[in-house]
Amino acid sequence: VISSDRVTVIPNGVAFPTGERSGERGACRARFGLSVDQTVLVTVARLVRAKGHANLFSAMARLKDGRPELRCLLLGDGPLREELQTRTRDLGIDDVVVFAGAVDDVLDILPSCDLFVLPSLREGLPVAAIEAMGMNLPVVATRVAGTAELVHDGKTGLLVAPDNIDALVSAIASLLDDEVLRRRLAAAAGDFARASFSFERALDRYEEVLERWSRE
Secondary structure, three states: OOOHHHOOOOOOOEOOOOOOOHHHHHHHHHOOOOOOOOEEEEEEOOOOHHHOHHHHHHHHHHHOOOOOOEEEEEEEOOOOHHHHHHHHHHHOOOOOEEEEEOOOOHHHHHHHOOEEEEOOOOOOOOHHHHHHHHOOOOEEEEOOOOHHHHOOEOOOEEEEOOOOHHHHHHHHHHHHHOHHHHHHHHHHHHHHHHHHHEHHHHHHHHHHHHHHHHHO
16 A cells, blocks of 8 residues: 555646747638637537537527627547537537537647637546646636636636536626636636646656655
8 A cells, every 4th residue: 555645646737839829810710610700619529428518519509599600619529420410400500510520739729719618527637628728718617526626616717517508508608798707717727727737847746756756
Protein backbone atom coordinates (compact mmCIF):
# COMPACT_ATOMS: atom_id res chain seq x y z
CA VAL A 1 0.00 0.00 0.00
CA ILE A 2 1.30 3.44 -0.96
CA SER A 3 0.74 6.25 1.52
CA SER A 4 -1.42 9.10 0.22
CA ASP A 5 1.37 11.61 0.95
CA ARG A 6 3.42 9.82 -1.71
CA VAL A 7 0.81 10.42 -4.39
CA THR A 8 0.77 13.56 -6.54
CA VAL A 9 -1.87 14.13 -9.23
CA ILE A 10 -0.57 16.09 -12.20
CA PRO A 11 -3.26 17.01 -14.73
CA ASN A 12 -2.58 17.10 -18.44
CA GLY A 13 -1.03 20.29 -19.73
CA VAL A 14 -2.17 22.07 -22.89
CA ALA A 15 0.25 23.88 -25.18
CA PHE A 16 -1.78 27.04 -25.61
CA PRO A 17 -0.82 29.25 -28.55
CA THR A 18 0.22 32.83 -27.91
CA GLY A 19 -0.73 36.05 -29.68
CA GLU A 20 -3.94 37.37 -31.17
CA ARG A 21 -5.81 35.10 -33.58
CA SER A 22 -8.83 37.23 -34.40
CA GLY A 23 -7.71 37.75 -38.00
CA GLU A 24 -8.38 34.06 -38.71
CA ARG A 25 -12.02 34.22 -37.56
CA GLY A 26 -13.63 34.70 -40.96
CA ALA A 27 -11.52 32.14 -42.81
CA CYS A 28 -11.97 29.56 -40.08
CA ARG A 29 -15.73 29.97 -40.05
CA ALA A 30 -15.95 29.82 -43.84
CA ARG A 31 -14.33 26.39 -43.67
CA PHE A 32 -17.50 25.12 -41.98
CA GLY A 33 -20.00 27.17 -43.97
CA LEU A 34 -20.41 29.71 -41.16
CA SER A 35 -20.40 33.49 -41.45
CA VAL A 36 -18.84 36.11 -39.19
CA ASP A 37 -22.23 37.55 -38.20
CA GLN A 38 -23.52 34.27 -36.78
CA THR A 39 -23.33 33.28 -33.11
CA VAL A 40 -21.52 29.96 -32.90
CA LEU A 41 -21.78 27.47 -30.04
CA VAL A 42 -19.07 24.83 -30.21
CA THR A 43 -18.54 21.50 -28.52
CA VAL A 44 -15.57 19.17 -28.86
CA ALA A 45 -16.29 15.52 -28.15
CA ARG A 46 -16.62 12.07 -29.63
CA LEU A 47 -20.11 11.36 -30.86
CA VAL A 48 -21.02 8.91 -28.12
CA ARG A 49 -23.95 8.89 -25.72
CA ALA A 50 -21.94 9.92 -22.65
CA LYS A 51 -21.15 13.30 -24.21
CA GLY A 52 -24.79 14.40 -24.13
CA HIS A 53 -25.17 15.68 -27.69
CA ALA A 54 -28.84 14.69 -27.70
CA ASN A 55 -29.50 17.04 -24.79
CA LEU A 56 -27.63 19.84 -26.53
CA PHE A 57 -29.81 19.36 -29.61
CA SER A 58 -32.96 19.54 -27.51
CA ALA A 59 -31.66 22.79 -26.05
CA MET A 60 -30.79 24.14 -29.50
CA ALA A 61 -34.32 23.44 -30.74
CA ARG A 62 -35.61 25.81 -28.07
CA LEU A 63 -32.82 28.38 -28.25
CA LYS A 64 -33.03 28.96 -31.99
CA ASP A 65 -36.48 30.58 -31.72
CA GLY A 66 -35.88 34.31 -31.97
CA ARG A 67 -32.17 33.76 -32.67
CA PRO A 68 -31.87 33.21 -36.42
CA GLU A 69 -28.11 33.80 -36.25
CA LEU A 70 -27.47 30.91 -33.82
CA ARG A 71 -25.40 27.94 -34.99
CA CYS A 72 -23.91 24.86 -33.30
CA LEU A 73 -20.55 23.47 -34.43
CA LEU A 74 -19.67 19.90 -33.47
CA LEU A 75 -15.98 19.02 -33.56
CA GLY A 76 -15.46 15.28 -33.33
CA ASP A 77 -16.75 12.06 -34.83
CA GLY A 78 -17.98 8.73 -33.53
CA PRO A 79 -20.41 5.83 -33.82
CA LEU A 80 -23.53 7.95 -33.16
CA ARG A 81 -23.01 10.35 -36.04
CA GLU A 82 -25.81 8.99 -38.23
CA GLU A 83 -28.20 8.73 -35.28
CA LEU A 84 -27.44 12.28 -34.16
CA GLN A 85 -27.84 13.65 -37.68
CA THR A 86 -31.27 12.01 -37.82
CA ARG A 87 -32.12 13.62 -34.48
CA THR A 88 -31.28 17.09 -35.80
CA ARG A 89 -33.62 16.52 -38.73
CA ASP A 90 -36.40 15.29 -36.41
CA LEU A 91 -35.99 18.42 -34.26
CA GLY A 92 -35.86 20.73 -37.26
CA ILE A 93 -32.38 22.00 -36.47
CA ASP A 94 -30.35 20.30 -39.20
CA ASP A 95 -29.87 23.74 -40.76
CA VAL A 96 -28.22 25.15 -37.64
CA VAL A 97 -26.04 22.21 -36.53
CA VAL A 98 -22.75 21.60 -38.35
CA PHE A 99 -21.11 18.17 -38.08
CA ALA A 100 -17.45 19.00 -38.73
CA GLY A 101 -16.08 15.54 -38.01
CA ALA A 102 -12.69 14.85 -36.46
CA VAL A 103 -10.21 17.73 -36.69
CA ASP A 104 -6.59 18.04 -35.58
CA ASP A 105 -6.48 21.82 -35.14
CA VAL A 106 -9.02 22.42 -32.37
CA LEU A 107 -7.03 25.25 -30.81
CA ASP A 108 -7.05 27.08 -34.15
CA ILE A 109 -10.82 26.72 -34.49
CA LEU A 110 -11.98 27.60 -30.97
CA PRO A 111 -11.18 31.35 -31.13
CA SER A 112 -13.56 31.73 -34.07
CA CYS A 113 -16.47 30.55 -31.90
CA ASP A 114 -18.50 32.44 -29.29
CA LEU A 115 -19.45 29.90 -26.62
CA PHE A 116 -18.29 26.42 -25.59
CA VAL A 117 -20.83 23.88 -24.33
CA LEU A 118 -19.99 20.50 -22.80
CA PRO A 119 -23.27 18.71 -21.92
CA SER A 120 -21.63 15.43 -20.83
CA LEU A 121 -23.41 12.85 -18.72
CA ARG A 122 -20.06 11.76 -17.27
CA GLU A 123 -16.45 12.93 -17.60
CA GLY A 124 -12.96 12.55 -16.24
CA LEU A 125 -10.97 15.76 -16.50
CA PRO A 126 -12.13 17.07 -19.89
CA VAL A 127 -9.21 18.41 -21.91
CA ALA A 128 -11.68 19.92 -24.37
CA ALA A 129 -12.98 22.21 -21.64
CA ILE A 130 -9.42 23.18 -20.64
CA GLU A 131 -8.66 24.04 -24.26
CA ALA A 132 -11.81 26.13 -24.67
CA MET A 133 -11.24 28.00 -21.41
CA GLY A 134 -7.61 28.65 -22.28
CA MET A 135 -8.73 30.17 -25.57
CA ASN A 136 -10.97 32.58 -23.62
CA LEU A 137 -14.31 31.06 -24.48
CA PRO A 138 -17.17 31.32 -21.99
CA VAL A 139 -18.23 27.82 -20.94
CA VAL A 140 -21.47 26.07 -20.07
CA ALA A 141 -20.94 22.53 -18.79
CA THR A 142 -22.56 19.85 -16.69
CA ARG A 143 -21.64 19.33 -13.05
CA VAL A 144 -19.95 15.94 -13.44
CA ALA A 145 -16.70 14.59 -11.95
CA GLY A 146 -13.62 16.51 -13.11
CA THR A 147 -15.53 19.17 -15.01
CA ALA A 148 -16.43 20.86 -11.73
CA GLU A 149 -12.70 21.14 -10.97
CA LEU A 150 -12.35 23.35 -14.05
CA VAL A 151 -15.60 25.22 -14.31
CA HIS A 152 -16.36 27.10 -11.10
CA ASP A 153 -19.99 28.07 -11.37
CA GLY A 154 -20.44 31.81 -11.83
CA LYS A 155 -16.69 32.40 -11.85
CA THR A 156 -15.03 30.59 -14.75
CA GLY A 157 -18.23 29.40 -16.42
CA LEU A 158 -21.71 28.09 -15.71
CA LEU A 159 -22.53 24.59 -14.43
CA VAL A 160 -25.83 22.77 -14.77
CA ALA A 161 -27.02 19.35 -13.67
CA PRO A 162 -26.57 16.59 -16.26
CA ASP A 163 -29.72 15.63 -18.14
CA ASN A 164 -31.45 18.89 -17.12
CA ILE A 165 -32.37 20.44 -20.45
CA ASP A 166 -34.26 23.35 -18.87
CA ALA A 167 -31.15 24.34 -16.93
CA LEU A 168 -28.96 23.91 -20.01
CA VAL A 169 -31.23 26.18 -22.04
CA SER A 170 -31.27 28.78 -19.27
CA ALA A 171 -27.49 28.82 -18.84
CA ILE A 172 -26.77 29.10 -22.56
CA ALA A 173 -29.42 31.80 -22.99
CA SER A 174 -27.98 33.82 -20.11
CA LEU A 175 -24.61 33.97 -21.84
CA LEU A 176 -26.05 34.64 -25.28
CA ASP A 177 -28.10 37.53 -23.92
CA ASP A 178 -25.58 39.08 -21.50
CA GLU A 179 -22.38 40.24 -23.16
CA VAL A 180 -20.94 41.61 -19.92
CA LEU A 181 -21.33 38.23 -18.18
CA ARG A 182 -20.00 36.43 -21.24
CA ARG A 183 -16.85 38.56 -21.33
CA ARG A 184 -16.26 38.32 -17.58
CA LEU A 185 -16.51 34.53 -17.51
CA ALA A 186 -14.37 34.19 -20.64
CA ALA A 187 -11.58 36.30 -19.19
CA ALA A 188 -11.63 34.44 -15.86
CA ALA A 189 -11.68 31.08 -17.66
CA GLY A 190 -8.67 32.05 -19.74
CA ASP A 191 -6.65 33.22 -16.74
CA PHE A 192 -7.49 30.11 -14.72
CA ALA A 193 -6.84 27.57 -17.48
CA ARG A 194 -3.54 29.07 -18.56
CA ALA A 195 -2.30 29.43 -14.98
CA SER A 196 -3.32 25.94 -13.90
CA PHE A 197 -3.32 23.70 -16.97
CA SER A 198 -0.70 24.99 -19.38
CA PHE A 199 2.00 22.66 -20.69
CA GLU A 200 4.56 24.78 -18.84
CA ARG A 201 2.67 24.41 -15.55
CA ALA A 202 2.57 20.63 -16.00
CA LEU A 203 6.33 20.57 -16.51
CA ASP A 204 6.82 22.66 -13.38
CA ARG A 205 4.76 20.16 -11.41
CA TYR A 206 6.85 17.22 -12.66
CA GLU A 207 10.03 19.07 -11.73
CA GLU A 208 8.67 19.81 -8.25
CA VAL A 209 7.89 16.13 -7.69
CA LEU A 210 11.27 14.95 -8.97
CA GLU A 211 13.12 17.50 -6.83
CA ARG A 212 11.14 16.43 -3.75
CA TRP A 213 11.86 12.77 -4.38
CA SER A 214 15.56 13.49 -4.92
CA ARG A 215 15.75 14.98 -1.41
CA GLU A 216 14.10 12.02 0.27
